[in-house]
Amino acid sequence: MSRFWRVDKALEDSEGLRGVLERLGAYDWSKADWVSVRRGRSENYSFRGVCKMPHNGCGFRLNCSVSRHAAYPIYQRMRMSPLYRNPDGTWPKAPEGYLVGDRYVARGDGQNV
Secondary structure, three states: OOOOOOHHHHOOOOOHHHHHHHHHHHOOOOEEEEEEEEEOOOOOEEEEEEEOOOOOOOEEEEEEEOOEEEEOOOOOOOOOOOOOOOOOOOOOOOOOOOOOOOOOOOOOOOOOO
């Protein structure tokens, strides 16, 4: 791994990390200082991430934590809010494949939510 990609040794040769690196490789990372991927201890969250905004001459810094308690690959639903309302105040139609609702909570037992 490079100094830009700071990855936990246990994850370096993982198939999941290779897939993530392939997908993220198409983006411009010139304003980022690094992306770190570490093994976390959380039993409640399979994945967490924090983006540190630029300050004092530093660039963006992305720090991710992957739970060592979760089984991968994992299917996890996430809440996606529309960014803008329509001019008449209504919300845009949800894209195909997205469910409309209030919130989803990931249960720790691996069952669908």
